[in-house]
Amino acid sequence: MKQPHDILEHVTPLLSVKNLKTYFRSEEGGVIKAVDGASLHIRPKEILGIVGESGSGKSITAMSILRLIPSPPGYFAGGDIVFENESLLAKTQKEMRLIRGKDISMVFQEPMSSLNPAYTVGYQIMENIMLHQKVSKNQALEHAVDMLKLVGIPSPEKRVHDYPFQMSGGMRQRVMVAMALSCQPKLLIADEPTTALDVTIQAQILRLILDTKDKVGSAIMLITHDLGVVAEVCQRVVVMYAGKVVEVAYVNELFNHPAHPYTEGLLSAIPRLDETRDRLTIVPGSIPNPARMPEGCRFHPRCQYADERCRTEQPPLVSPKPGQWVSCWRASGVEGSEADVAATAEA
Amino acid sequence: MAQYILRKLLGAVVVIAGVSLLVFILTRVIGNPVDVMLPLNATAADRVRLAHQLGIDKPILTQLGEFITGVFHGNFGESWYEQQPALSVALERLPFTLELSGIAMALALIFAIPLGVLSALRPRSLLDKVTSTLSMFGICVPNFWLGLVLILIFANTLHWLPTSGVGDWRYLVLPAITMAVLPLGRITQIVRTAMLEQLREPYVVTARSKGLLEFWVVVRHALKNAGISIVTMSGWELGRIIAGYAIAIEAVFGLPGIGSLVVDSIGQQDFPLIQALTFVIATCITLINLLIDMTYPFFNPRLKFK
Numbered sequence: 001m002k003q004p005h006d007i008l009e010h011v012t013p014l015l016s017v018k019n020l021k022t023y024f025r026s027e028e029g030g031v032i033k034a035v036d037g038a039s040l041h042i043r044p045k046e047i048l049g050i051v052g053e054s055g056s057g058k059s060i061t062a063m064s065i066l067r068l069i070p071s072p073p074g075y076f077a078g079g080d081i082v083f084e085n086e087s088l089l090a091k092t093q094k095e096m097r098l099i100r101g102k103d104i105s106m107v108f109q110e111p112m113s114s115l116n117p118a119y120t121v122g123y124q125i126m127e128n129i130m131l132h133q134k135v136s137k138n139q140a141l142e143h144a145v146d147m148l149k150l151v152g153i154p155s156p157e158k159r160v161h162d163y164p165f166q167m168s169g170g171m172r173q174r175v176m177v178a179m180a181l182s183c184q185p186k187l188l189i190a191d192e193p194t195t196a197l198d199v200t201i202q203a204q205i206l207r208l209i210l211d212t213k214d215k216v217g218s219a220i221m222l223i224t225h226d227l228g229v230v231a232e233v234c235q236r237v238v239v240m241y242a243g244k245v246v247e248v249a250y251v252n253e254l255f256n257h258p259a260h261p262y263t264e265g266l267l268s269a270i271p272r273l274d275e276t277r278d279r280l281t282i283v284p285g286s287i288p289n290p291a292r293m294p295e296g297c298r299f300h301p302r303c304q305y306a307d308e309r310c311r312t313e314q315p316p317l318v319s320p321k322p323g324q325w326v327s328c329w330r331a332s333g334v335e336g337s338e339a340d341v342a343a344t345a346e347a
Numbered sequence: 348m349a350q351y352i353l354r355k356l357l358g359a360v361v362v363i364a365g366v367s368l369l370v371f372i373l374t375r376v377i378g379n380p381v382d383v384m385l386p387l388n389a390t391a392a393d394r395v396r397l398a399h400q401l402g403i404d405k406p407i408l409t410q411l412g413e414f415i416t417g418v419f420h421g422n423f424g425e426s427w428y429e430q431q432p433a434l435s436v437a438l439e440r441l442p443f444t445l446e447l448s449g450i451a452m453a454l455a456l457i458f459a460i461p462l463g464v465l466s467a468l469r470p471r472s473l474l475d476k477v478t479s480t481l482s483m484f485g486i487c488v489p490n491f492w493l494g495l496v497l498i499l500i501f502a503n504t505l506h507w508l509p510t511s512g513v514g515d516w517r518y519l520v521l522p523a524i525t526m527a528v529l530p531l532g533r534i535t536q537i538v539r540t541a542m543l544e545q546l547r548e549p550y551v552v553t554a555r556s557k558g559l560l561e562f563w564v565v566v567r568h569a570l571k572n573a574g575i576s577i578v579t580m581s582g583w584e585l586g587r588i589i590a591g592y593a594i595a596i597e598a599v600f601g602l603p604g605i606g607s608l609v610v611d612s613i614g615q616q617d618f619p620l621i622q623a624l625t626f627v628i629a630t631c632i633t634l635i636n637l638l639i640d641m642t643y644p645f646f647n648p649r650l651k652f653k
């Protein structure tokens with residue numbers, strides 16, 4: 001599953017997020033920089049993991065890609081999102097609606113509330129199908145049944161008429177996956193699709209996403225807190241911290257040689273089987289308030305290696321070796337420039 | 348479902364019986380129809396004779412017993428003034444009030460739903476502020492006063508519409524508007540609150556993520572879930588129109604509905620008619636509530652399975 005990176009380096013990305021800045025105007029009149037210069041890309045059929053602590057901007061990045069940031073208070077303050085060589089930020093709402101649910105679809109964290117309680121699951125899947133395909137209601141229903149079968153829901157011809165409250169959390173998440181994949185999207189964004197589920201169900205849903213992805217041929221952007229999941233299913237990982245991408249690497253590279261001190265911290269937070277700990281040791285300190293980001297490197301207040309430069313200058317995202325990108329003065333060692341940031345998209 | 352309706356109906360019977368009993372006791376204790384019906388110079392003998400004629404000289408429990416027996420035979424007694432069965436006098440006036448309240452309610456909903464939804468979509472926008480100010484005004488302004496002001500402006504000054512009475516549709520315009528203002532204010536606010544709540548729900552984001560037109564996200568997804576609060580409040584308001592607003596408004600506009608009959612019957616202390624009106628109005632409200640209840644499963648399918 002893990003590919004040698006030199007082959008993939010030359011594949012054109014399906015989607016690239018370039019130096020994206022998604023800000024919110026706060027009630028008090030300040031600006032909350034939820035995503036502040038994030039860059040990443042995903043190739044066709046690739047499984048990309050996005051990890052980072054709560055509040056690091058993972059969901060906002062995902063929502064930005066679908067242009068679902070509520071505005072006001074949210075707005076794009078800079079950067080670009082390019083999907084199949086076209087800027088999504090330049091598209092009209094009408095054009096975006098043709099992409100949502102068809103080329104790019106999304107599975108959300110909360111299977112309990114992400115489905116509308118007032119409609120049957122079948123209706124909700126059919127709605128997606130009929131928006132993007134010229135089919136009759138009956139054909140859409142048939143397709144919905146097929147999708148339910150694909151995601152492993154028993155007696156789908158019956159369950160298609162069920163309301164969400166008649167299903168368990170795991171079942172509902174299967175329905176969400178069925179809905180998201182019903183128009184064979186090129187990109188599936190799964191925002192912590194298993195966090196709200198039982199551990200056993202989590203594994204099933206992950207398996208399901210991977211299996212159906214193979215049948216449908218989508219790329220997957222998997223947002224998660226769980227580095228174990230990343231190790232198991234992803235090819236590459238993006239580590240986000242305080243609205244920025246701090247490291248991008250192939251999975252084994254990341255686990256074996258983390259380049260960013262924050263990644264190092266995250267990795268040491270994974271409990272090992274031979275250890276018994278009451279709590280996960282997380283990186284000491286906490287993520288900065290996005291309305292008041294620290295000067296210099298955003299991680300410096302929590303970083304054991306921080307020096308004078310880290311406190312004053314932001315490190316650029318640079319590529320010390322093929323397939324790896326890191327935003328840390330220790331890794332780059334060179335004077336960075338903004339040009340480096342833009343370069344990620346080309347990698 | 349049938350069992351549910353049966354239970355509701357039983358509850359309603361208890362409520363109607365309770366209200367009727369309360370009105371019965373209150374009228375007999377507080378009221379004094381003999382004074383109202385006889386001229387000031389009537390003799391004591393006249394009074395006794397009339398009281399005897401009306402049957403209100405009997406002990407209250409005996410009167411109650413007779414009343415209940417009558418009710419079980421569909422007989423509320425004769426109206427003392429109209430000399431006709433009280434129930435038919437009351438029922439005769441009902442259609443007019445129902446028509447007027449129906450128009451007023453439709454008017455309120457036609458404006459309240461879009462205004463409430465738009466305010467919820469753009470909270471704290473100019474539209475939202477104007478809407479909440481106006482709906483607060485609608486809720487606070489006494490409707491007999493509003494009726495008089497409207498008459499003054501549109502009938503007496505501009506001569507666009509008739510002052511009062513019945514006739515073609517033009518006679519219904521001012522009363523219907525007057526009647527609609529309070530429900531309009533209340534329903535707008537409930538629509539706004541319910542929609543604000545629903546628009547925060549994750550399923551709304553899911554619907555958007557499918558590429559659904561925002562109009563349908565709002566109407567098909569959020570508004571349907573806000574439906575229960577909206578129909579509940581509308582049912583309430585319809586009940587209040589019939590049992591409350593109609594009384595003042597029909598009096599102000601001189602309209603022959605059940606509301607003006609309530610005023611007359613109380614003024615005349617026509618006990619049988621008061622009793623019949625109580626029954627008719629309470630039944631109306633019960634039926635409205637029942638109808639509202641029956642719409643709930645549409646908005647919340649969970650209830651279909653209970």
Ligand SMILES: Nc1ncnc2c1ncn2[C@@H]1O[C@H](COP(=O)(O)OP(=O)(O)OP(=O)(O)O)[C@@H](O)[C@H]1O
Pocket residue numbers: 024032033034035052053054055056057058059060061070073074290
């Ligand atoms: N509507 C909003 N208005 C203002 N700030 C917001 C809004 N939505 C998100 N934010 C801020 O953006 C930051 C990033 O949020 P985001 O949801 O992307 O985090 P996340 O990485 O997905 O975290 P989690 O792991 O908890 O899901 C947070 O600090 C949050 O406070």
Ligand SMILES: [Mg+2]
Pocket residue numbers: 058059060191
């Ligand atoms: Mg999130």
